[in-house]
Amino acid sequence: MDCNTVKPGVDCLFMSNSGCAYNGGSCHQIVEQCQGCNHVITYPAGQYCRTYSDPSVKWIDARCNFATHNRIETREERKKLNPLKASKRSRGK
DSSP: OBOOSSSTTOBOSSEETTEEOSTTSSOOOOOGGGTTOTTEEEETTEEEESSOSOHHHHTTTSSOTTOSSOOOOOOOOOOOOOHHHHHHHHHHO
């Protein structure tokens, strides 16, 4: 059903004939850590996440898995090579 509380016109899983069935009766606004994310949509009632109804819960473990503005940098660690073993390997070939 379409939301008629804070996100008018958006298809919502929590809407029913009796109103919003989500915790508190409506979706929760974004938290400070969500600023800059591509999933944030501004409505007349405030800013809300497109993918999750309560963004503060997603930031409990230090990072939201839906966040598009915080990317984890992966570093390639080069394996240390023992020079003695390397010389023995090259002699054996």
